[in-house]
Amino acid sequence: MSAYRIAVLAGDGIGPEVMAEAVKVLKTVAKLYGYQFTFQNALVGGCAWDEHKTHLPESTLQLCRESDAILFGSVGGPVDAQNDPKWKDAEKNAILKIRKVFDLAINVRPATISRILKHLSPLRADIIDKGVDLVIIRELVSGIYFGEHEMAIDETSARDVMSYTVDEIRRPIEFGFRLAQKRSKKLTIVDKANVLTTSRLWRKVAREVSADFPDIAMDFMYIDNAVMQVIKNPGDFDVVVTSNMFGDILSDAASVLPGSLGLMPSASLGSVPQASDSAQSRKIHMFEPIGGTAPDIAGQGIANPLAQILSGALLLRYSFDFDEAATLIENAVQAVLEDGYRTGDIVGPNEKGIKRVGTKEIGDAIVSKI
Amino acid sequence: MSAYRIAVLAGDGIGPEVMAEAVKVLKTVAKLYGYQFTFQNALVGGCAWDEHKTHLPESTLQLCRESDAILFGSVGGPVDAQNDPKWKDAEKNAILKIRKVFDLAINVRPATISRILKHLSPLRADIIDKGVDLVIIRELVSGIYFGEHEMAIDETSARDVMSYTVDEIRRPIEFGFRLAQKRSKKLTIVDKANVLTTSRLWRKVAREVSADFPDIAMDFMYIDNAVMQVIKNPGDFDVVVTSNMFGDILSDAASVLPGSLGLMPSASLGSVPQASDSAQSRKIHMFEPIGGTAPDIAGQGIANPLAQILSGALLLRYSFDFDEAATLIENAVQAVLEDGYRTGDIVGPNEKGIKRVGTKEIGDAIVSKI
Numbered sequence: 039m040s041a042y043r044i045a046v047l048a049g050d051g052i053g054p055e056v057m058a059e060a061v062k063v064l065k066t067v068a069k070l071y072g073y074q075f076t077f078q079n080a081l082v083g084g085c086a087w088d089e090h091k092t093h094l095p096e097s098t099l100q101l102c103r104e105s106d107a108i109l110f111g112s113v114g115g116p117v118d119a120q121n122d123p124k125w126k127d128a129e130k131n132a133i134l135k136i137r138k139v140f141d142l143a144i145n146v147r148p149a150t151i152s153r154i155l156k157h158l159s160p161l162r163a164d165i166i167d168k169g170v171d172l173v174i175i176r177e178l179v180s181g182i183y184f185g186e187h188e189m190a191i192d193e194t195s196a197r198d199v200m201s202y203t204v205d206e207i208r209r210p211i212e213f214g215f216r217l218a219q220k221r222s223k224k225l226t227i228v229d230k231a232n233v234l235t236t237s238r239l240w241r242k243v244a245r246e247v248s249a250d251f252p253d254i255a256m257d258f259m260y261i262d263n264a265v266m267q268v269i270k271n272p273g274d275f276d277v278v279v280t281s282n283m284f285g286d287i288l289s290d291a292a293s294v295l296p297g298s299l300g301l302m303p304s305a306s307l308g309s310v311p312q313a314s315d316s317a318q319s320r321k322i323h324m325f326e327p328i329g330g331t332a333p334d335i336a337g338q339g340i341a342n343p344l345a346q347i348l349s350g351a352l353l354l355r356y357s358f359d360f361d362e363a364a365t366l367i368e369n370a371v372q373a374v375l376e377d378g379y380r381t382g383d384i385v386g387p388n389e390k391g392i393k394r395v396g397t398k399e400i401g402d403a404i405v406s407k408i
Numbered sequence: 409m410s411a412y413r414i415a416v417l418a419g420d421g422i423g424p425e426v427m428a429e430a431v432k433v434l435k436t437v438a439k440l441y442g443y444q445f446t447f448q449n450a451l452v453g454g455c456a457w458d459e460h461k462t463h464l465p466e467s468t469l470q471l472c473r474e475s476d477a478i479l480f481g482s483v484g485g486p487v488d489a490q491n492d493p494k495w496k497d498a499e500k501n502a503i504l505k506i507r508k509v510f511d512l513a514i515n516v517r518p519a520t521i522s523r524i525l526k527h528l529s530p531l532r533a534d535i536i537d538k539g540v541d542l543v544i545i546r547e548l549v550s551g552i553y554f555g556e557h558e559m560a561i562d563e564t565s566a567r568d569v570m571s572y573t574v575d576e577i578r579r580p581i582e583f584g585f586r587l588a589q590k591r592s593k594k595l596t597i598v599d600k601a602n603v604l605t606t607s608r609l610w611r612k613v614a615r616e617v618s619a620d621f622p623d624i625a626m627d628f629m630y631i632d633n634a635v636m637q638v639i640k641n642p643g644d645f646d647v648v649v650t651s652n653m654f655g656d657i658l659s660d661a662a663s664v665l666p667g668s669l670g671l672m673p674s675a676s677l678g679s680v681p682q683a684s685d686s687a688q689s690r691k692i693h694m695f696e697p698i699g700g701t702a703p704d705i706a707g708q709g710i711a712n713p714l715a716q717i718l719s720g721a722l723l724l725r726y727s728f729d730f731d732e733a734a735t736l737i738e739n740a741v742q743a744v745l746e747d748g749y750r751t752g753d754i755v756g757p758n759e760k761g762i763k764r765v766g767t768k769e770i771g772d773a774i775v776s777k778i
């Protein structure tokens with residue numbers, strides 16, 4: 039069994055607390071299956087700024103390059119401290135830069151509703167009962183995020199450019215089609231083709247790719263309609279593929295369904311093979327919870343580590359193909375919830391007979407399940 | 409009492425049926441108050457294409473220019489007919505062009521939940537019970553909608569440009585602040601300032617304008633968070649101001665709250681005074697329901713005309729300052745719902761003791777209330 043190096047970038051706010059639980063769970067699984075994992079920490083975000091006056095030190099990037107996978111926490115400061123140089127542009131400088139450097143072109147964001155936590159969803163029970171299990175594939179390294187950003191010198195005007203090439207579009211779409219083949223063979227492309235030329239190019243590429251997947255039913259939906267339908271009729275979706283900005287918005291809209299961001303992991307898949315010191319070349323993926331740094335509750339030991347732990351499960355699945363171990367973690371999370379363990383954010387209104395616990399306790403409970 | 413000319417652009421699909429009810433209601437109110445209204449019809453969209461091979465004939469534009477207000481229905485064809493020249497780009501050619509020509513810079517989209525139709529909302533009762541009453545102000549004539557749209561000749565890449573000037577940003581923001589003063593003195597600017605330079609300019613302008621409104625509490629929220637919060641905590645919002653594209657998406661997300669698009673009117677306020685033939689100069693506003701043409705149910709007499717009727721009420725209020733008459737219509741709509749009248753789209757699951765009616769019947773019921 040070969041050895042794997044995992045770069046651990048806990049970041050700011052609740053990042054380090056929830057990361058500790060995720061690493062604990064991964065170590066437990068490693069022992070069980072005999073995996074050899076090395077975990078190496080590196081600074082990113084505000085904490086990196088404190089030491090190095092940059093949100094993404096070269097040493098952190100170098101560690102990531104030499105690793106087999108990146109487990110990421112979260113980055114960013116309090117809303118009212120955005121002009122403090124420690125926090126200004128922290129997300130952009132750290133997260134967007136890592137995405138670009140490792141060409142993390144494909145972002146996978148599953149939104150499922152845990153049967154046990156159904157009552158947390160803001161949606162009416164009869165909508166949830168139909169079941170929700172969709173995956174949003176978001177293009178992550180192009181579009182308006184990475185186009186020109188210009189502010190006029192006199193600050194009387196500004197512009198941002200959304201641009202796409204066929205190749206940039208094809209990658210997430212092909213990934214979406216392959217994923218749809220393993221699921222219910224339905225794929226929805228979300229865009230704004232009645233206004234945007236880039237969306238028209240998305241549709242053209244999607245139609246071309248779809249010719250290679252005659253078994254998949256593809257449809258198109260405008261982003262404005264999609265944010266509506268994902269709430270009203272979530273069961274209508276299976277695999278959704280969309281651009282960087284629409285994916286950002288739509289995946290947050292969909293994150294309403296489960297009722298808590300604290301449960302949502304994500305995988306960002308790199309496409310550029312990196313030359314490793316072992317002379318092997320491999321792609322580096324990054325895994326992170328969808329939620330943020332929650333500075334208001336940081337350091338209190340009450341944050342919900344489940345999304346971070348589930349991000350660890352995705353790491354096992356997508357980076358190392360350890361599907362069984364990933365499923366073991368996912369099942370342990372479900373089991374612990376079933377046993378009534380809850381951090382504060384996932385206690386439902388009037389929920390009875392539950393065990394309200396902290397970050398470490400729920401992590402421990404998952405470890406004992408495993 | 410002076411005479412007013414109202415341009416009636418019913419458009420496609422259910423447009424003509426629901427428009428007939430709105431005009432009927434406006435005529436009823438006019439008789440009651442002694443207003444002199446002239447209603448003049450003009451073609452727009454697919455029906456204009458049939459006659460003139462254009463989605464927005466010059467004769468229609470000219471009628472609008474000579475009118476005091478525009479009552480608009482909806483435009484667009486079936487999803488599977490978008491390559492038919494009759495429907496291709498119909499919305500863009502018709503709606504976006506009218507917005508630009510009349511400089512309809514400020515789009516007002518209220519989202520309130522009718523107490524009587526609460527059960528239609530996909531949200532859990534305890535969320536709705538707190539009450540929802542927010543207004544989204546969307547910038548409507550700039551941004552990525554009207555920036556350059558370019559497709560490479562070989563169709564291997566495309567780009568769309570989002571651009572804003574300080575003046576374009578200031579108009580909707582100032583309007584939002586004045587509206588907030590009449591409401592609960594709270595204003596939220598929605599943007600993506602952690603990524604977009606245009607959003608940074610929005611924040612700068614918002615801070616400048618806010619200096620003139622020290623009584624208003626202003627905050628900023630990212631669009632991804634906003635689509636989430638508007639569903640989970642709709643009561644946290646009052647007046648929201650945002651750019652063209654984010655407004656398109658956010659207002660559709662918010663339209664989930666009332667449970668039916670069939671209830672949502674909108675006002676698009678023009679800022680350019682038009683010289684009328686009576687040598688008076690005035691601004692022309694446009695009023696339209698948020699929903700679309702619903703080609704699947706067009707011509708059957710079952711479409712819900714309430715949003716169109718409520719758009720007529722907004723017309724009275726915003727274009728002519730007939731606030732009392734506008735409120736009369738709004739109350740009549742509520743009263744009719746209270747009496748149990750329902751078109752098919754607003755019948756709740758297991759709703760008892762209601763009168764299921766068609767487009768014309770619910771229009772008649774409103775007329776008799778008035």
Ligand SMILES: CC(C)[C@H](C(=O)O)[C@@H](O)C(=O)O
Pocket residue numbers: 129130133134286602603632
């Ligand atoms: C922090 C921010 C730049 C980021 C994004 O917009 O991509 C975040 O919202 C996300 O979805 O990962």
Ligand SMILES: CC(C)[C@H](C(=O)O)[C@@H](O)C(=O)O
Pocket residue numbers: 232233262499500503504656
């Ligand atoms: C039809 C379309 C161009 C339009 C828009 O995106 O503005 C519509 O969605 C709206 O919100 O009025």
